[in-house]
Amino acid sequence: MPIATVNPANGETLKTYEAMGEEELERRLQLAEATFRTYRTTPFAERARLLNRAADLLDEDLQEIGRVMTTEMGKPVKQARAEAAKCAKAMRWYAEHAEALLADEEPAESDVRDSGAMRVRVRYRPLGPVLAVMPWNFPLWQVIRFAAPALMAGNVGLLKHASNVPQTALYLEDLFHRAGFTEGCFQTLLVGSAAVDDILRDERVKAATLTGSEPAGRAVASTAGEMIKKTVLELGGSDPFVVMPSADIDRAAEVAVTARVQNNGQSCIAAKRFIVHGDVYDAFAERFVAGMKALRVGDPLEEDTEVGPLSSEQGRADLEELVDDAKRSGAEVLCGGSRPDGPGWYYPPTVLAGITREMRVHREEAFGPVATLYRAGDLDEALLIANDSPFGLSSNVWTREESEVERFTRDLEAGAVYVNGMTASHPAFPFGGVKRSGYGRELSGHGMREFCNITTVWQSA
Numbered sequence: 001m002p003i004a005t006v007n008p009a010n011g012e013t014l015k016t017y018e019a020m021g022e023e024e025l026e027r028r029l030q031l032a033e034a035t036f037r038t039y040r041t042t043p044f045a046e047r048a049r050l051l052n053r054a055a056d057l058l059d060e061d062l063q064e065i066g067r068v069m070t071t072e073m074g075k076p077v078k079q080a081r082a083e084a085a086k087c088a089k090a091m092r093w094y095a096e097h098a099e100a101l102l103a104d105e106e107p108a109e110s111d112v113r114d115s116g117a118m119r120v121r122v123r124y125r126p127l128g129p130v131l132a133v134m135p136w137n138f139p140l141w142q143v144i145r146f147a148a149p150a151l152m153a154g155n156v157g158l159l160k161h162a163s164n165v166p167q168t169a170l171y172l173e174d175l176f177h178r179a180g181f182t183e184g185c186f187q188t189l190l191v192g193s194a195a196v197d198d199i200l201r202d203e204r205v206k207a208a209t210l211t212g213s214e215p216a217g218r219a220v221a222s223t224a225g226e227m228i229k230k231t232v233l234e235l236g237g238s239d240p241f242v243v244m245p246s247a248d249i250d251r252a253a254e255v256a257v258t259a260r261v262q263n264n265g266q267s268c269i270a271a272k273r274f275i276v277h278g279d280v281y282d283a284f285a286e287r288f289v290a291g292m293k294a295l296r297v298g299d300p301l302e303e304d305t306e307v308g309p310l311s312s313e314q315g316r317a318d319l320e321e322l323v324d325d326a327k328r329s330g331a332e333v334l335c336g337g338s339r340p341d342g343p344g345w346y347y348p349p350t351v352l353a354g355i356t357r358e359m360r361v362h363r364e365e366a367f368g369p370v371a372t373l374y375r376a377g378d379l380d381e382a383l384l385i386a387n388d389s390p391f392g393l394s395s396n397v398w399t400r401e402e403s404e405v406e407r408f409t410r411d412l413e414a415g416a417v418y419v420n421g422m423t424a425s426h427p428a429f430p431f432g433g434v435k436r437s438g439y440g441r442e443l444s445g446h447g448m449r450e451f452c453n454i455t456t457v458w459q460s461a
Contacts, residue, residue: 035184054179098152126154232440237393253287265369
């Protein structure tokens with residue numbers, strides 16, 4: 001895949017970049033290693049000052065970088081600006097809280113005495129250069145939620161971004177440099193996917209984080225396992241959105257539309273499978289389908305656009321295959337279901353009902369504005385359908401019955417359960433999944449400590 005900006009609204013190639021050669025890549029790896037030796041001892045206050053400056057610069061750049069993201073991967077420009085603002089907020093959160101999150105921990109005095117020590121501390125120390133392999137769907141946020149905690153922990157970052165968002169990738173390197181970080185603290189590596197294996201095998205690279213597809217996750221995990229290096233993987237998701245009879249149906253249906261089509265439906269944490277109790281199925285379906293039909297699809301640079309094009313021609317083709325397979329197998333198309341004429345990689349908001357286990361869309365992630373609708377007879381059946389997925393990233397439950405809340409939060413196989421609301425990420429809360437959605441956590445103190453050497457310091461008299 002070429003490293004290029006291709007406008008998904010019309011298919012026009014705007015900029016193409018040459019991949020870095022071996023000599024430049026070696027220079028950058030040497031720089032990362034050398035920079036880490038000094039940056040790791042930088043006081044928290046100085047790290048925070050630099051990260052706050054980066055946040056200020058990002059706020060100043062909201063309009064410009066918003067248009068760049070939209071032009072590169074097609075998200076509505078309002079959502080692009082909101083993504084940039086969220087990144088600035090997260091940087092400030094880590095600048096404020098990192099020192100406390102990584103403070104030395106003192107075990108209980110009774111345990112210290114029992115060990116024969118005078119004093120014991122648990123200290124969090126940085127690992128070194130960390131490779132981040134990042135996707136195109138949230139081209140700023142996915143990177144910042146790695147970079148902000150990693151830099152505050154004293155690590156340095158090496159970014160291999162998706163090949164279709166090179167301008168955003170280069171902007172990120174420039175942002176940290178303008179903020180005053182030493183050049184080697186955060187570097188963008190303009191390389192293809194084939195180069196990742198060799199980079200990860202390099203002894204100077206100490207760990208890796210990847211957000212992306214299952215095949216990419218398997219490849220990184222395999223190499224990292226061979227090299228005995230720490231990894232965090234955030235892969236696909238096919239999140240359930242369960243609606244029970246006690247729910248506010250109007251509100252649930254309204255939020256369901258946003259939850260399905262955010263980022264043009266190209267979000268790992270977008271709700272994709274809508275599992276509705278039979279008592280309220282018809283009422284919910286009517287409102288949900290009406291909401292999907294009413295969405296404004298169009299040029300993502302227009303302020304009133306709610307759904308733009310998919311990021312690539314191949315992405316649309318993959319989504320079409322899932323829908324067409326379901327249609328051939330008897331699924332009912334309640335709205336959408338066919339690609340429109342005209343330029344760009346658009347696909348309409350689509351709702352499919354009558355889903356069976358034999359349909360690919362039941363097992364595979366639909367990465368676009370396509371929803372599947374299920375009818376459940378009771379809570380137990382809703383749980384069975386929700387957990388009948390290889391993925392386990394997040395989940396949504398709509399109910400006002402506390403006993404049902406407890407049951408779903410106990411039994412749903414997911415890294416998060418959102419009750420009467422839409423899944424979203426926040427720097428203060430851990431984010432990640434189970435099953436084929438990956439392992440490890442991003443964000444919060446849990447995510448920051450993933451790339452720390454958790455060191456026991458035992459002292460005797």
